[in-house]
Amino acid sequence: MSEPRFDVSTFGEALLRLSVQSGERLERMRSLDVSVGGAEANVAVALARMGLRAAWHSRLPRSALGRLVERTIYGHGVDTSHVAWIDDGRVGTYFIEYASAPRRIEVVYDRANSAAATMTSADLDWDAFLDTRMLHLTGITPGLSPTCAMLTEEACRRAQRAAVPVCIDVNYRAKLWTASAAAETLLPLMRMAQVVICGRKDAATLFGLDDEPETVLRALRDKVGSQTVILTLGDEGSIALDEDASLVYQPALPCDVVDRIGAGDAFSAGVLCGILEGSLATGLRYGTAMAAHKLTTFGDMLNATRDEVLALLAGAGDNRPMR
Numbered sequence: 001m002s003e004p005r006f007d008v009s010t011f012g013e014a015l016l017r018l019s020v021q022s023g024e025r026l027e028r029m030r031s032l033d034v035s036v037g038g039a040e041a042n043v044a045v046a047l048a049r050m051g052l053r054a055a056w057h058s059r060l061p062r063s064a065l066g067r068l069v070e071r072t073i074y075g076h077g078v079d080t081s082h083v084a085w086i087d088d089g090r091v092g093t094y095f096i097e098y099a100s101a102p103r104r105i106e107v108v109y110d111r112a113n114s115a116a117a118t119m120t121s122a123d124l125d126w127d128a129f130l131d132t133r134m135l136h137l138t139g140i141t142p143g144l145s146p147t148c149a150m151l152t153e154e155a156c157r158r159a160q161r162a163a164v165p166v167c168i169d170v171n172y173r174a175k176l177w178t179a180s181a182a183a184e185t186l187l188p189l190m191r192m193a194q195v196v197i198c199g200r201k202d203a204a205t206l207f208g209l210d211d212e213p214e215t216v217l218r219a220l221r222d223k224v225g226s227q228t229v230i231l232t233l234g235d236e237g238s239i240a241l242d243e244d245a246s247l248v249y250q251p252a253l254p255c256d257v258v259d260r261i262g263a264g265d266a267f268s269a270g271v272l273c274g275i276l277e278g279s280l281a282t283g284l285r286y287g288t289a290m291a292a293h294k295l296t297t298f299g300d301m302l303n304a305t306r307d308e309v310l311a312l313l314a315g316a317g318d319n320r321p322m323r
Contacts, residue, residue, distance in 0.1 A: 006079065007276055008047050009132040011057035011124065011155070012040030012141045013116035014069045017261075017300060019096040026097045026106065036072040037094075037300025039138045039171055042262050046269030046290060046302040048077035050309065052276070055079040057129055059119045061089040066115070076301065084123040089115035096261070105260070109175055117144040121154055129155070130162045133276060136268070137193075138169045139186050143176035149185055156192040167195035167275075169268045172202045179205050190224040195275065197230045197268055213239055214247065221245075228280060230271060232264065237288065242280045250284035253292035253312070262300035266290040269302070270309075289313045 018032040040056060047054040056078050060066035062085050069091055074080045092111030099105050111117065129135075135155065142149035159166045168190050172182055183206040190196050198220060204210035209219050213233055221229040221241050230240040237251040267287035274283020289312045293304045304312075 004132050005053070005128075006055045006132040007052040008044070008134050008136050008272055009055045009057065009129050010040040010044055010136040011119075011129070011151075012038060012138060013092055013111065013114060013144060014038035014041040014056075014058060014060075014073065015111060016065060016069065016091055016093045017096065018093055019098070019298075022098040023100075024097070026095055026108065032095075033298075035299045035301075036069050037262060039140050039169070039265050040136065041073050041078070042265035042300050042302070043136055043169075043269045043272070044078045045073060045076040046266050046294075047273060049302055049304060050269065050273050050286070050290075050306045052273060053079070055082065055128070055132065057082050057084075057124055059084045059086060059089075059115045059123045061086055061091065061115050063091070065091040082125045082128045084119070086115055089118070092116065098259075107175075111144075114144075117148060119151055120147050121151060124151070124155075126158060130158060130164050132164060134195075134272060135159050135164055135166045136169070136272060137166060137189070138171045139182060140171050140173055140176065142185050142189070143173055143182060153189060156189050160192055165194040166192060167197065167268075167272060168193040169264070170196070170198040170202045170206065171264065172199075172206055174205075182206055187224070190226065193224070193226050195228045195230070195271070196220070196224055196226045197232065197271060199232045199264070200234070203231065217241055217247075228275070230284070232267065238267070238284055240280055240284060248281050248284060250281070250288050253288055255292045255295050257295045259298045260295060262302070263291040263294045265300070266294040266302040285313055 015038050017035045017037045020029045044054040044056040092114035095108040097106040142152040209216045217231040227243045232238045240248045270287025270290040271283040274286050289309045294302045
């Protein structure tokens with residue numbers, strides 16, 4: 001049997017991210033910084049920067065904005081050759097207003113009926129999509145539309161038949177759908193996944209699991225039955241149960257936060273990288289370092305090399321100038 005073409009394949013929506021300068025308000029904006037983001041694309045980019053073969057599938061309009069999105073992702077080393085291009089449609093956008101405590105960062109979406117939100121099974125090249133060692137899916141895509149929910153379920157079922165492992169990052173977005181709707185849709189998908197990543201807050205909001213982290217983690221594994229379950233704890237790090245039900249804990253790396261958006265995606269990419277290298281513990285270490293690096297830079301996407309990630313792990317806490 002031949003080696004799969006890719007290490008990780010994923011699909012989802014990429015958005016144009018429009019942000020005001022820190023300290024500025026959206027309601028009085030005069031200029032915007034433009035970049036590209038989106039959970040699945042962020043993961044694919046982070047994996048590619050770590051040297052893995054990553055493929056991102058989606059649906060984009062043949063327009064300047066569609067080309068901007070695709071070229072940005074491709075420019076990081078991600079295979080985008082199977083993006084479905086359409087003559088009409090729009091690229092989703094979101095606006096960010098940064099805030100210092102006690103205010104919260106404000107995110108305003110304008111993504112309804114985007115080209116990606118109207119994807120169907122016909123938009124995916126299934127042979128190419130499943131020619132991979134692992135699929136990565138998130139709870140964002142099925143929240144975009146009923147067709148995207150059906151497409152995500154189909155991806156899980158096809159992966160099962162093809163014996164391709166699936167990783168699902170719950171990644172609940174309250175601005176897309178209600179907690180009850182998300183839980184009803186995502187739980188069956190999580191039960192088809194070999195790896196599940198879930199934030200502590202999402203476990204409480206969607207599944208009513210609100211206790212000490214280890215208790216929540218074990219209850220979540222009982223609920224989904226996946227081989228590997230990871231619970232992220234924000235500034236406290238992460239914990240996981242591996243195939244043997246052994247507990248793995250990884251503390252977070254202290255860092256000065258510049259931009260929180262995308263850190264969870266960098267973490268997920270690190271987890272996948274470690275798992276594909278044969279070690280969940282290594283994956284948590286990679287993910288922790290990649291998330292920390294992402295937190296110190298603007299934009300959704302990780303801008304670090306594997307050497308930089310490894311150096312961060314080796315010299316955690318040492319921020320003296322490199323001379």
